[in-house]
Amino acid sequence: MTSAVSAADIAPTAYAWEILATGLKVRVGRKRMAVDGLDLSLGTGVHGLLGPNGAGKTTLIRTLATVLRPTEGTLELLGESVGGVAGMGEHRALRRRIGYLPQEFGYYKRFTVREFVEYMAWLKEVPKAEIPAAVQRAVERVGLADRADDRMKSLSGGMVRRVGIAQAIVNDPTVLLLDEPTVGLDPAQRLRFRELLQELGTDTCVLVSTHLVEDVAAACTDVVVFAEGRLVFQGPPDELASMGGPEHAGDSPLERGYSALLLNPEQGRGSW
């Protein structure tokens, strides 16, 4: 007889934080440290990752997705140590529980939406019997059920982005890493996406990198501001908003807080 609840569902978690980085450094190219001494702990919820261009956001997300290896420091994901000396492991069990949407989301034009998400589910080692249902659920969650059997090349940019989100959530990840997921979404889709984020954030550790401060204000329980490879601020959006004054640039309290923080990173670092 099949049991309704698997042993893995009721097992206690053996970690305090889904993502725990201590003194993390990641080298990109020969010399540049894109992530330079990062201490970060993230639990369940939606975390917005803000930072100027070139701050190392993409490198950080790639490292968390285990496709780049840390150069120094320790990184623990779901209690499992990543990289380091024993860095030759493939982290298969860990990767099954990670969802990842890269900044440049490449796809196969001749595949239909369903075929692509199915292919990704297969690559993520979703059990074969569960793939059709998991794919349907993921496609419905991003609102593409009516286009599921259309070729990817017939989709608009925003729809392609939603396919990217669907493939990221198809394995019901515990850690979800989204690199600029709202690029190309129109305002209505962005609203729907924020709802989805909040829904996912109730039982998943979601890290969303973005340029759009208003996305963070609307959907995130926690803001992480990152500049020059270091953490400048971590805390709730309200706290970031309270740091800005009328003299700082920006249209909303959160934007003013963000620009205040980037003007004087030292001051910000002491306050988290």
Next chain:
Amino acid sequence: MSGERGERGEHASARIVEGYARGGAGLAADEVWAVEAHLEVCRGCRDRLSAAVGAGVPAVASLVDTVWSGLEPQLAATAPMPRGRRWSARLSRWMTPTMVPWLAMVVAVTLLALLLDLVGTGSGSGSGDVSLVLLFAPVLPVLGVAASWSRGLDPAYELTASVPRAGLQLVLRRTASVLGVVVPALLVGGWATGVMVAQWLLPCLAFTATTLALGGIVGVTRAAVALAAVWAAVVVAPTLAAGRTAFALRADGLPAWGLLLVLGIGVVIARRGAYSVLGAHR
């Protein structure tokens, strides 16, 4: 209790099915749990439940009707899942969808080499005793392997690198499918031109293994380009210039190829973790 637990061959009693349909406090919690677990797997008991609901519990029956009428417009808009999948989608488990043109090119090159060989043997002119099939055999799979793990040719390379299945297993799967296409083509070519199988198969496998081994360090595409260049400089150019088979391809060179193959496989196994990060895609 065991009579209602839904072990194979045993089904929920009429009392339990009716009690479950009515709801409320008629059933103990463990009975509800057991009957729900059984209903999930037993179609017969689900039919009995729906009959019991229809006959005895109009409130639930009307609720179900309301839910259905609310769902129907949505169900009509959702396309039913197509039954069979296209073969190209299934093929993608063995090679990246962008690899088909590359394999076609590899086979075309083999056929062209074979054709030139046959024409050359027939007329007995030029580099008559140099087999082009033999000359190209080692580099053909290398091109296919490069295409299967490349940043430029696979748009979803970053996604692929991040999945649990990425790594040595997937690299070997794709390599095997490349060899599965190239080796039969070469086999036909070798048979038609009368070249000994080991004479081209061993260099072919050795080059493939070396590509993967180097690929774990500098990236598969770079490794393939470097090896193809080395092959052109060391073997193809001297052979064509001298008009006779280079030493590397003669039968006495076979142990060296065997050694290279074993070395390549050894390095690949020792560095198997390298294929699951972005570096291998360069």
